[in-house]
Amino acid sequence: MAITIYDVAREANVSMATVSRVLNGNPNVKPETRRKVKDVIERLNYKPNAVARGLASKKTKTVGVIIPDISDLYYSAVLRGLEDIAEMYQYQIIITNTDNDAKKEKNAFETLLSNQVDGIIFLGGTDDQKIIDNIQRSNTPVVVCGYSKETSINRVNANYRDAIARIVEGFIERGNKKIAYVQSGYHSVLETLLADKICEVLEEHNISKDNMFEFSANTYEEGIELFNKIHEIKADAVIAISDEVAGGILHGTLDMNVKVPEELEIISCSNTRIAYMMRPKLSTIAVPLYDIGAVGMRLLTKIMNNEEVDEKVTMLPLKINYAKTTRV
Amino acid sequence: MAITIYDVAREANVSMATVSRVLNGNPNVKPETRRKVKDVIERLNYKPNAVARGLASKKTKTVGVIIPDISDLYYSAVLRGLEDIAEMYQYQIIITNTDNDAKKEKNAFETLLSNQVDGIIFLGGTDDQKIIDNIQRSNTPVVVCGYSKETSINRVNANYRDAIARIVEGFIERGNKKIAYVQSGYHSVLETLLADKICEVLEEHNISKDNMFEFSANTYEEGIELFNKIHEIKADAVIAISDEVAGGILHGTLDMNVKVPEELEIISCSNTRIAYMMRPKLSTIAVPLYDIGAVGMRLLTKIMNNEEVDEKVTMLPLKINYAKTTRV
């Protein structure tokens, strides 16, 4: 049997209430008593039972993180940011993978609630209406790190659309006409919006939106294969959501002797470590992955703590890393 | 106020004990009653409070994972394996980053215990004696995914030493004499053992162990820099623990016009996705990262469930992926 607050109380000749007080830093304890209790705690190596605490106080000091795939560098980098801030505020993190499956997301959400987490963070955004409904109905604070069509949800994200616009304008200035846009296989709302943005910019410059070609690929290997198709349509620029896919496309060019960036410009939107491990180095939108996580978790701590929050939506600014796969 | 088992009991005209029985699949409930209760549960959208459950039953259906760095592809791949099996057995996962800091590891361990996790998994091994003591003292089952010098601890790992021996023998057969061995900066016991193994094989072949040169590097960039030193000592083969570092070294050779694998063979020991995203593709020990996690979690579920466990130590076999950075 593990040792409890009662044991400490008995050994220290005080009531359990007093032990609880010193445990929780309540100032209304005589310094002498505090010392005595602390000594006993140390001597018995007493550790409070967080579960009992959670039940009594209705605060578990635990936050749930719902993540599409933890082994994806993009998400694990964000998670690192989350984690560091969570540690700072003494929150434990419960994670759940969902593989972009709405059903699993819903399940994860409910499981976390039943675990009485103090808050929940969604990585990668949510489009599913059922989940959005759940979020809005729940009394548990939720922060989304990523895109959501629902504006009433707290979230932090980066301003992809602006960045994409700048990229496309650059392409046009450099005389590129045919743009291949490579989404993930999941076709999230954000990806669709970015496609629209590309078309929009093209048309602003009096270029038909038929010059944008949509593809999808999820892995490095699929990227390599995909290059053949991109080559066929004679695209002169590629915007790929994922670094890994962009890397695959890049290596596809090597096999076909297509010169990058002279004959084909490539840029990706993820900014994982993979981007600079390519030769030539991938140009990429400099998404502040770690910061998205850190800011998201900080926001959540504020909400959990009933602090004022200025804005529902935090948009982190985005720079573009022009490396070696673009002519600039 | 959230709805509780009492509310369900009242609405269904039964006692809370009966509701609890239905919830836990206790067969001693009249089918009719069960139906009635289930209906109410559904109607009220009742979800059991896992924290209260944990307090009463002393089982939280939660396992803690202590991990050096979640944003490291190596660990996140293992974690994916852990996660999938955990989900299968309905366990929640609490993660903590430690940055290879023994103090943080100890803290994490204690925090997890105070959270009453049913089991704990260490990723990356443990050398610190204090932590080993804690593990042995604790009543909570622990599984280490990685190396530990302590043989009484449950763990699953891969047989690196055999693989390393085969690699070095291959090098020797191909006439390589000078081997650069690149560790991480943490100098774990495993890394030291591998160094010893390399020396051992060299000496078995009557080659002085002075032909092994030790270096350390942690990142891709450090790998690039490190290549200069490797070049200076005229090594003809490199064994790097980390893929990323090996990738850096590989790219270092490009800058100096050193031909791989003709003039320098390179092999790494991590088997992350990065290995095959390099050009030329990195030869690597095919560590079954996902499996290490999956097997580790499966082992833990057995222990938590008081099932028989045949062996304390599970050694997964290791193949070697000879890709393009070795002459075989």
Place this chain on the structure above:
DNA sequence: TTGTAGGCGTTATCAT
């Protein structure tokens, strides 16, 4: 400053 007692939402042990 300290102690008493009543929850928190379950599970689990007895009775019935």
Place this chain on the structure above:
DNA sequence: ATGATAACGCCTACAA
């Protein structure tokens, strides 16, 4: 098959 009732370990008024 079902219902009381006592834990589980802690927090928190309220009282002293």
